[in-house]
Amino acid sequence: MKKFAIHGFYGQGNLGDEAILKALLQEFSKFPNIKVVVFCSKPKQVFRAHGVRSVNSQGRRNFLRRIWEIKTSDLFILGGGGLLKDYGNDSSSLKEWLRLLKFAKKLNIKTALCAVGVENIRYDESRKLIRDALDKVDVITVRDCSSKDILRDIRVANEVKVVSDPAVLLTNINTDKLEDNLVSPKVIICIRHWFSKGFYIEKPEINENFIRSLSIAADFLIEHYNKKIYFVPFRTTSYDDDRIVAKQVVSYMKHKDKIYIHSSAPEVDEFIEMVKQSSLVIGMRLHSLILGTSIGVPVIGLEYMPKVRAYMESIKQSEYSLDLETITSEKLINKILITFEKYKERSQVIGLEISRLKKLASTNIEDLIELTNSVRRR
Incomplete structure (x- = not known):
């Protein structure tokens, strides 16, 4: 029996991160000789959601465990998700994420970074932290080319492979349902607070323009295509509540009777079922785009951080990704019009690219397992 330890942003009420963990557990469960323990800050929530043994990654109380x-x-995995980034005014968040990885290395445990996102590295201390921590890590995989470029700029010496987010493995494209998706009255919108360097919005006037532009585009979907708009939150914590932003958008809309704001973040499987019954996903939340395209539904990306464009580029859909700093209602409506005019064409391109990403994600899992084949239990 082999034991894999996984450390990530799990149990925090973020649908995207829970999708990553669900996918990893799904893939490892295919191998009966592998058991998993998850390191996270809220182990009770992880156990309730996934039924997997979990350990608190913080605090002195759980140090010995x-x-x-x-x-x-046999293997310590950091990831997946966007864990390597500077958040706030120093490198403290990075130190926390790299702490257990460094400890595993000291114990001579096999180590891996799995489909991690790297962005917004602003401090020299952070660059050194990453460079030192990743030295001699056995396998390093990142979820997009821009993450690899950043690690190269930091001068990480190890081989870095670009794979794909594990969440692409959670569902399959059903080409027989594309016609049903096209005529579906549902459009899903997944938005969030827009902050990149802390819990505040740096340019309120640009954020206001984004809110108003999206409200006009949502009204257009209702008037021109007779759609119903579903705002689906990915997170609803006190400091990161997607419903607040959705209500701001709705406050500017004319057709409030065609709007539905979900009262809570759905489970991963529930969100997948929602997307299967929808014609379009418009998303800031990265995993709304990943799960949407994994089903074959066209998406429009709203770039609040580089990871959104990086994903859209990876599936050859960058022309349907809009920078929030320069977004206008006209630009967004134009992407909506083109999407419905070229619906089948877009779905076919997405399908081909998702097939490629699924192979990369599966190979990543296989490489992690292969890494432990020569390991003997202590």
């Missing part, structure tokens, strides 16, 4: 869990593991 963390040592034992890592020491008795």
